[in-house]
Amino acid sequence: MSKRVADALFPNIKTTCEEAQAMYPPRALPEGAVCTRFAPSPTGFMHIGGLYTALLNSIFTRSRGGVFFLRIEDTDQKRQIENGVTEIISALDEFQIHFDEGAVSETEDRGSYGPYRQSLRREIYQVFAKYLVEIGRAYPCFCTADELESIRARQEAADAPQKGYYGQWAACRDLDEETVLKRIANGDRWIVRMRSGGKLGVSRVYHDMIRGDLSMQENILDAVIIKGDGLPTYHFAHVVDDHLMGTTDVIRADEWIASIPLHVEMFELLGFPVPRYTHLSPIMKNEVKEDGEGVSRRKLSKRKDPEARVGYYDEAGYPIPAVLDYLLTIGSADYEPWREEHMDAPIYDFRLDLSKTGAAGALFDFDKLNNVAKKRIGHMSEEQIFDAVSAWAKRHDAQLDRFIRDNGDTFRRSITVWHERRLDVAKWSDLMELYPYLYDPDFAVDAGALPESFLAHRERIPGILADYLETFDYEDDSDAWFGKVKEVAARHNYCVKMGAYKKHPEDYNGSIADLSSFIRYALTGTTNTPDLHGIIHVIGREAAIGRVNAFLEKLN
């Protein structure tokens, strides 16, 4: 019936649906195995939400076997950016998310269900679009933007129960064949729309792995399937590709929930089985409202939030496995306890049950990320830390990089000081921040503003430090060194036993804690540090003595 229209629309398409499908044989997946995909658009830097989606897809698939592939959704030519595919691939690679099939570079694919970028699949979509036109389930639409707008205006005026292109409002839906043929021949601009069979007000139950059964009105819109440039819309491409490529589980962002009825109708129109759907809630952020009253949640925004960009985490020096751990704690309530038990297991050993993923969007929590990262770093070996920091510094911190190059051994020894039985460091950029006295070659203590707690001791400090220097021997081990500090303390009437001091503080000038803090401050410029003896042996004999001397000079 509409064969003539179909041919007029797609004169170059000779392939049939059967032939096209024959090129994509069903996947021979083992029992229980799944096939999933990550399908981003190359429109900018990788978003943390995209990474989250990719990660969950990946874990879900790895933990039960199957195929995970990367498909590039580049049907919107206007939004493409230079090297968009490379951006995606390198970000995923950096976060150790690997694909079995899909785009592997700006131009190359791997796998036999490709091509894996939609711009290269134009003819395939057209085969199925042509078929739908032939069987009368799709038709060309010649409406201009202005006409569409006028339809909308009339719907508003008539208070139509639903706005959009459907039913009697669909101007091109029932154009007679001769008119259509004539307009095509005339070169009128056209797009193709599906002819929906849905009825207004009729609900159906759709299933989502996270939310369960969803009752929604079936689709009634004659959605566009082929755009003016001959490429498909997202919806049509999703249906054709995920069928051909054998996707069993579509795990994507929840902004697609509203499109489920549309997608299901398309699958059914084409006679394809419908995949299982899982819609992930976005990662949110609190924002102070514009009037300054209270806060509201909103999705992490590419434009406003630096932490939305995955590159942010690498630049800050969060270990990649820590970021992954954090994302998974958001993704599944089961993950944290599992991780406690299996601190050294690869993430892919975790069996992800998507039905246990929360339906509400989680607020991004830096406190939690930092805690997860500290634990992660705490479990790394010093060798792993050395390698990770070296690699990171090379990319993001010239000063630390230089230090490691010039003082590799020193740096290696320094790791013990802040790593052993400590959880101070969440990200590599903390190192310079926390420990300038270890890593800044030009480090000098500012004796201008002494800590308030020093005031009562001010007059005695020079004598104490002079005595300390007198007895100091770089070769002393930790016990010997501290023994001498105690001797100095006793000489100046600083109580060496904290218990005794607390009972009768009035009997002493101060405590061993006070006295230690003078040395600590002279060495590091702060009163809170890791083990002092360890620090002394990282900065070396010269600095260990020199800094105290310099401090003494400034005091006098």
Place this chain on the structure above:
RNA sequence: GGCCCGGUGGUCAAGCGGCUAAGACACCGCCCUUUCACGGCGGUAACACGGGUUCGAUUCCCGUCCGGGUCACCA
């Protein structure tokens, strides 16, 4: 605005008709301790609201409120 989804402490969350309503992060206190940290112990803090159903509701139903999503030839 219509439709859809969501709503347990500051945050992430267990719970799935009967509990003194877990746990983690953050915060506070104590202990340990030469500082800090680590570790141990303890603490503050929650079922959005109003109706039902039920012997009994955090849990089931309805409404309200709040938050989010979606209504394109963008994905």
